Amino acid sequence: MLRKTALVALFASGLFTTAELRADSQSRALATSFQAKAAERDGQKDFDFHIGVWKTHLKRLQRPLTGSSTWVEYEGTTVVRKVWEGRANLVELDVKGAAGRIEGLSLRLYNPQSQQWSLNFSNSASGTLTIPSIGSFKNGRGEFYAQETLNGRAIFVRFVIHDITPNSIRFEQAFSDDGGKTWEVNWIATDTRVKE
DSSP: HHHHHHHHHHHHSSSSSSSHHHHHHHHHHHHHHHHHHHTOOGGGGGGGGGGGEEEEEEEEESSSSTTOOOOOOEEEEEEEEEEEGTTTEEEEEEEEEEEEEEEEEEEEEEEEEEEEEEEEEEEEOOOOOOOOOOEEEEEEEEEEEEEEEETTTTEEEEEEEEOOOOEEEEEEEEEETEEESOOOOEEEEEEEEOOO
16 A cells, blocks of 8 residues: 555656556566466476385496496486475485495485575495586476586586386486587486385
8 A cells, every 4th residue: 555655656756657667566576476476486396296115227337428328227216206385306326236335315405596406415435425406307307417427527417207106216427528409318317116
């Protein structure tokens, strides 16, 4: 009511024109529309489909961006737990294969301001977190990007989550050393839900 009274006073004094009044009204309508869309697209539950225990089949390219076509395969489990009422989750990966064992940990954090997730990964061999991949879900597909170095070269990293069903999910990681013009997939994981 106070805002309306102030606008009427400004208009009556000639300091505020009809066009400015209309523009102010349109700005408020756009802001309201934007806030409604933002509330509609609250992605903090985007990873709820992955909560639980999964059987994991993993294929990893041994030497990415070298022209190598040698893949190694692993089998194991992934356990995903909800944290902070779904605004974060913790992923524990434990797989074994002919090339050894991978124990991985991923902390996924949701940023409500940007409405994006950061995927923060570590493995037991390094004990440090990688540069987070940042992104979101759209039309049932998650895409997350980062810039890292590999063998001293700057590269882009793309992590895609797709083919999401109640009982299976596919994950792919790819690297690009040409600024994102071409991508080489180097990590393919398929999770199948373990029936409880």
